[in-house]
Amino acid sequence: MRRSWPAVLAAVVLTLTVVSPSSAVNPIITTRYTADPAALVVGNTLYVYTGHDEAPAGGTNFVMRDWQVLSTTDATNWTQHGARLSLGDFPWAGADAWAAEVEPRNGRYYWYVSINGNGPGWMNIGVAVGDSPLGPFTDAIGGPLISDSTPNSSGLNIDPTVFVDDDGQAYLYWGSFWGVRAVRLNPDMISMNGPVITPQGVTNFWEAPWLFKRNGVYYLAYAANDAGCVSSSSFACIRYATASNPLGPWTHRGVVLDQVSSTTNHPAIIEFNGQWYMVYHTADAPGGGNFRRSVAVDRLFFNADGTMQKVAQTRGGGGPPSGTNHARTATAATSFVSAWENLAAVNDGFVPANSADRTRPVYGNWPQQGTQWVEYRWTNPVSVSRSAAYWFDDNQGIDLPASCQVQYWTGSAYANVPNQSACGVAANTFNVTTFSPVSTTRLRLNITARSGFSTGMLEWMALN
CATH class of the missing domain: 2.115.10.20 (Glycosyl hydrolase domain; family 43)
Incomplete structure (x- = not known):
């Protein structure tokens, strides 16, 4: 000390x-x-x-x-x-x-x-x-x-x-x-x-x-x-x-x-x-x-050999938004997860210190590129009006996404949530996306990567 x-x-x-x-x-x-x-x-x-x-x-x-x-x-x-x-x-x-x-x-x-x-x-x-x-x-x-x-x-x-x-x-x-x-x-x-x-x-x-x-x-x-x-x-x-x-x-x-x-x-x-x-x-x-x-x-953070990791600068807070987080009761699914990453990381309730925080398991889809998705599934419908994504960036093959889109299951197909605000892709913070309330058993986040990179998340919240 x-x-x-x-x-x-x-x-x-x-x-x-x-x-x-x-x-x-x-x-x-x-x-x-x-x-x-x-x-x-x-x-x-x-x-x-x-x-x-x-x-x-x-x-x-x-x-x-x-x-x-x-x-x-x-x-x-x-x-x-x-x-x-x-x-x-x-x-x-x-x-x-x-x-x-x-x-x-x-x-x-x-x-x-x-x-x-x-x-x-x-x-x-x-x-x-x-x-x-x-x-x-x-x-x-x-x-x-x-x-x-x-x-x-x-x-x-x-x-x-x-x-x-x-x-x-x-x-x-x-x-x-x-x-x-x-x-x-x-x-x-x-x-x-x-x-x-x-x-x-x-x-x-x-x-x-x-x-x-x-x-x-x-x-x-x-x-x-x-x-x-x-x-x-x-x-x-x-x-x-x-x-x-x-x-x-x-x-x-x-x-x-x-x-x-x-x-x-x-x-x-x-x-x-x-x-x-x-x-x-x-x-x-x-x-x-x-x-x-x-x-x-x-x-x-220090490495095992005593060297210091580069500090990830945060701005404007980055704390989780308030409200009931239905993600904690959901089952997560994805189009692809790397063999050494963990899909369960997206709804374990962790509040990251920054986008490079690897103190807990993370979700990543390297080496996949283009658009991948993560979704939550519930046995009974839940009412959702906000999504909050904390992106993972390992300064290597996984980078912040280029864009994202929230969708919900209508009972027969996936549709874009109505009146969606901008889907944020900033580092070191919970990116909150708002939309008109939907009642659904599935909420999906489509994530489009930057050219040459894959994407990942540390936490994803589904809020009422």
Whole structure:
């Protein structure tokens, strides 16, 4: 696990805080713009510390003056705690409340922040400290921990990530403009223990490092903007490397998150309630943009060898629609199912994390192409007015379909359902198709594949 702290502290903090809850979709909140997330688990609560974008619509520069906190106990419903630290809390600060991260140590919480100081140089890293995950926080040093005057500092001193190893040694990583830097910290967490080093083997590093440990292996995720992972150098993907030592040397492993809708990106990877998550930001909120970003959270999966699977980005929720799901009492049939797939997967009640989710059996019809069908059969007629399909995409021979059509059994033949809405083919969500109610003993979904591909489903609902 990345970080944890006794549950009692979280419980005490939450009882003293007036909060505003919201239910999760991606972005996880849309009442304000949030960016550059950092994640921290304290007891049974996941905290996400974010920057706060305040640029006007059409703005062409960052306007960031404080840092916000969000929390959840189920990774679905989020509580907004508002601004818990601002530029005004640092007397030496000039502007630019950029990326930050909180790390616990000795019963206190240290908030490492990127700030444009009033003195020489541009961006600095300061530290605030508090006695709970929600503060209050105060300036711990009275000046920057890292600045342009720090020997071997980065080309741009931003995006701090701090990790405390099992032996109690703390490490700080930061940097931008292709300049990743690292240093050991003293137990006080506000002074350096030794020289700043340039870690080796960090391929195509641009900015936004995130350091964590799993099963004895150290992982370093970071933003990269090379041609191998983005459409132009204005955008960023998230690459990662592994090492047997927290200071490297590092071995590049690949891309864990593709380019998103905003030009910048900033990863946080955390284990919470037995699941791993990627926390990042996009421009997907209403009115969003490159300077009006919003935090998103998606599941992350590891392979047996410890490498990370690429995260499937979800948008707009993806949760199952409400209503009576008659599929749970139906017998499924199909024109074709692959020998290694399972038709029973379509009505087992599973809610997938994304279209690539193979944590449970899936239905697929590879190598068949063209139009295939899946249908539900009932002994007695049921009334149905909606269909909801969650498509399977294995990034290989099975892809999202080109189109689909819902039909019902009239008693003597199949007919298209009346007044059908568009049959959606989007990834990472339940695609709901509505139609005038029909009473039938069979409901069929005709699925037409994209050229050269087969199709599959993770779940298919038949709703009243």
